[in-house]
Each structure stands twice: as C-alpha cells, then as structure tokens.
Amino acid sequence: MLLGELSEAFGVSGQEQEVRDLLYHAVKDLADEISVDTIGNLIACRKARQSAPHGEPLRVMVAAHMDEVGFMVTGIDNGGMLRFAPVGGIDARVVLDKQVVVGRERMPGVIGSKPIHLQDRDEPGAPVKFENLAIDVGAGSKDDLEGRVSVGDVVAFKMRFCVLDTNPSGLRAVMGKALDDRAGCALLVELLKTDYAFDLYAVFTVQEEVGLRGARVAAFAIKPDVAFVLETTICDDLPKKVDTTNVTRVGDGPAITIRDRTVVADQRLVRLLVDTAEQEGIAYQFKSPETGGTDAGAIHLVQDGVPSAVVSTPCRNLHSMANLMSLADYDETLRLIRATLLRLGPEDLRR
C-alpha cells in the first residue's frame, strides 16, 4: 500500500528527494500542473471541475510534510564509528539500540549502547546524550568509509512497515517509521482523486521538522484563500497514574486542532470541520492545546494572512522508530477532510 511505501522511503529534512519522487509518480495523473519549487516542495494543482457558484474559484492549499526526523553525521572516528546529531526533535532515549540507514548509499548501521554489565554504578540512571552515542556500520577504520560516508550525510531510522491487526471492526493498527507525516501525504494523494469546486493546491512540503520552512515558501507563491494541514499528532493514552489529558487517543477518530504552539486555528474552519463531522456521523476529537506545531504555523502568517486549520490522525510514538496508528482513524480523517472540502465555499470565509 502507498502508506507503507511512503513510510519506508528515506526522506530526512533537507533530503526529501526519494519521497518526492514516489509522490510525483502517485499524483502525476491526478493533477493538472505539477512543479517543484526552489526549496523542494512538490506542488500539485487540481483545478476546479465543479462550477463555482460565485466568480473565481477559491484557491485552497492542503499541505502535508514529506520530511521525517532523523540524524546527521557530524564526525567520523578513526575507528570508523560515526558521530551524529538529531535533525528535528528527537528524544535521545528512543535512539538507543536501533537500526538506521546512512547517506546516499543507504548504508545499514546500528546505534549501540554500553552493556549494563560494564556500566559504572551511577551510569544506569544517567541521561542519554547524543554526544556519547555512535553509529556502527561495521567499518574497520575511517579509511574504510572514504568516499562512502561523509560529514553531513543524513541518517534515518530503519523499520519495515507492518499491519498489526486486519480485523475490520478493530483499530486496524499499523506500525512504521515516519508516519509523521507520510500518513498526511498519503491522505493528500487520496484527496487529489476527487473533483472540487475550487482550485486545490496539494503541497507536499519539505523541512517541516526543522522549522516549518517549506510551507512558508509554498504558501507565499500560491497565495491561498484558505489552508488545511494534514498531520499526525501525539497521543498520551498509555495508562497514567495522574488523570491528565491524553492530548489525543488512538481510536477516537481525527483530531481537530483548536490551538497549538504555532497557530490558533481559524474559528470558521474549525466550525466547518465540526459541523461536517456531526452531519456525516464522523467521530472526532479535539487535540488538547498545549503541544505541537505544524505547517499551519508558517502558512497562516504568509502574505497578509491565510485562514488555516489542522486535522490530524492520532499516532503513538511520534519522533521515534515505531509509530503506531489506527487505519480506522486514518480512514475517518480522510472522510472528514474530503467532506469538509466538498462543503467549503466562499461563504465560510465571510466574517
């Protein structure tokens, strides 16, 4: 399935080519115009095929980011071990004892840890730090890697996408790396298969994880009237001692953002999403406001402002190797955004 292929593709922020090529082939027959801009965003435009009741069709931007968090090689030891730093926000603790893929050659490697038998008494409680870690590709020496691995090469987690549960009435959970935001990309491809009463600018953005960089540039060029961002969002739904918010829960349907750390979602669009969900019988949840940032944070401030909203599929273990998501939630997220877009009209942007 496309989601699985996208999950396994290599595309750390700044090096999204492989993902872009995959998506290009997925959308080339669905779009009227396709281009790549200077920073690397893939922009696929599907013109209005239903007649707009009043004047010019709206320009609607829907964005999902192609890049995944990963690492960058910062040095190569004489012994052939690679020193590295994170690209995007990664908790060092989830990096221990994982398989990775390095650079242009997609060289396999592992990030190891010190056997517990050899640790000093105070080590087991000590925080994990990137500067103490290394990627082992099995090189005998630095010379062994001459011309094959360089400082600046990017590194991604290595994980095979898998389906955990096929029971049609269950969560239909899937597991893989980079579901943030390849799930959003896969949904965006699906959206291009429908006719709308507006010009749809499907933008597969770059470098979201290092500062919402691609989205800003794409939105400036497109000048959309309105923007939706398709993302994944964290769940805190493991058993907890203290009764605090879950942020979102897997199995409760698409999550609508009211506010996150980068944007206050446009109230009109939030109301449209909620009304659509209620009318279509789509279970939904609100994402709790304290955390996270998305491309909407950049898009809404571009030109003289763009009304923006975010719809997310809940996903456990974001920014680590094995993200876990429900295809039931994913399907409902698609249903919600497609139904919302089909209802969307200029009257929704009136104050």
Place this chain on the structure above:
Amino acid sequence: MPVDVEQLLRKLSEASGVSGYEVEIRSIVTAAFSESADEVRHDSMGNVIALQRGVGDMPRHSIMLAAHLDEIGLMVTQIKEGFIQFDTVGGFDPRALLGQLVVIHGRCALPGVISSRPPHVLSAADRNKVIPIDQLYIDVGLRQTDLEGLVRVGDLISLKQDFLRLRGDMASGKAMDDRAGVASLLVCLDELTRVRHLWDVYAVATVQEEVGLKGAITSAFGLAPDLGIAVDVGFGHQPGVPEAETLPIGKGPAVAIGPNVHPKMFERLVKAAKDYEIAYVTEAIPGRSGTDAWAIQVAREGIPTGLLSIPVRYMHTVVETVNLKDVSRTGRLMAAFIAQLDGDALDAISWKLPSVQDGAAS
C-alpha cells in the same frame, strides 16, 4: 559442505526462544544439527544434544561442546487499558528496551512495540530520566476487549529484530548471545565430518543459561563427558568502554584463562590455534565466567573445561554486533582442538602427583 555462517546466523538470530520457552529455536537447531550429527535428541530440560561419533577404540572418550539456546526476554505481568506490562527474563538495561519491537506469544503471536509517554507531555526534569521497566508498556494496537482472551499473565514475550549485514564481515541482530555460539558449534560439527577424530563429540545447545546455567548443569551430568568446552559471547570493543575491559573484534575467538578454565585446556586450545594458524586472543577471567563453563567445570566429579568467547558489541541489546569470521574461527578452533585429541590426551590433561624421585631429598 562448508556452512554459510551468515545465512545460518540470520535464521538463528531471528528465531524466538526465551529462557524456559525455547520452542522455536529448538526445532531450528535440531534440524541444523541433524545435517552433520549421527544422532540428535532432546533431554528432559529441552537441551538439544547432537552426537558425532569418533573412530577411537572403545571405551571411547567424549568431549561436550556447549552453547546456549536461550535468549533474554520478557513476560506479561499485567494487562491494563489495552496495554501490557511486563517483567524481564534475564538481565536487561531498561534503556535498551524503549521503542523496541516485540512479539507476545499468547494465543497467537502478537507483534507490538515497547512504549512510554511522549516526552512532549513530561516536565523538563522527567524528560532526561531513564524510564524504569514498570513505566514501560507494550502496545499491540488492540483494544482491551480484543486483547482479553489473546494474552494472559505469564505469556512470554520475545524481542523482534531483523538480522542486518553491515560492512566487512560484521553483522548485527538480537540474541547473538548466544546464537553466535550455537552457530560456531554447527561450524565445528560440519568441519568434523571431514576429520577422522578419535573422540565422541557431543554438541549441546543448552537451555536456560540466562537464568542460572540450568541446561548446562543437567546435560553435563547426563552426558558425563571427559572434557568440556563452552562457547559464549564476550564484550567486544566498542566506543566509550576502556580497551582493557573488552576484546578486539575480528581477531578471532578469545580463549579464556582463569580459575574457571583448566590450564591444560587453555594450553591445548592455544596450541591448536597456533598449529592450525587460527587467529585468537586471550581473555583473562579472574572469577566467575558467567557462562555454562562455570557449571560444567563442577559437574559430577568435575570436568576439565575450556571457554571460548566470541566478541560481541552492545551485549544484551537487539543490536548485538559480531564479526562473522570470528564465528567460523571459533568453530574451526574447536574442530582443530578435537582433531588433536588422541588416546593419550586425557591422561596428559590430568593432574599428577609428584613422583617419588622428584620429591626425594638427595
């Protein structure tokens, strides 16, 4: 037919077999032993015992080679809100568990991942702390209602990892401790099919080493061999660990020396390595070896025992990294040692009292 160590180790590493529940790995190893053994059987503990007979006159001496079959794993302790809590079977650093893939061996095999709360929701202080095992949960992506009836307290959980070939002769995967040792036994038995050896050779894939050397205790008693050699993994050199505490990688097996090893066994292993030009290093073990050798040495009336260690980086994690040539060298060294066992060998290894002439005053 020379053994393809990479393919063999891939199969052994990826199979599940947590201490006490070594079912899957046992059938794979039994089939593999059958290719170069005259007989293969299981004892009451589940040890796999392969016999390759020698051609010496009866009563024939025997040597037991041991490598352990079991791997460290986890066990279900509680099922809560659709997630599974667990405890460890064998020794784990909790930091090595976060985010790892597992399989729960319940009513059916359930793949999942070891998870904890997202760092975004934790305080800055908590974000740095090691997450203890009682705050880790296994997520198999099922609702509580779907989980009941599929998983029970006490179900075994094995870690799941693809074998990964790295550069050079290096490879990485789970359970190299001690599937690398088991692979070396298979290399040895295969080599011996082309050698006319006098002694009987018992190759034993032992169970429950990680929880107390139990398979070694009972199989050594049962076989009552004249000599024993255990093969396990040793700490391979890795960044951040002083070289004096580790073994070089790619320089062959380490031949252990210390109280757990009979000095004559050490000497004969080193002699075999030199005679056959097999690369080796020496490993100083001043006390407990933490291997089956500790049990074999004191079985019955005592068995002269040797110990070989295959260097492995990142021990007791799912990215244990080993040099494939070291695995085959270890197998060939044991075969070389066995080829040199003649009718006088046992006598030469035995301790002697000083003779009357030696001790006499002038």
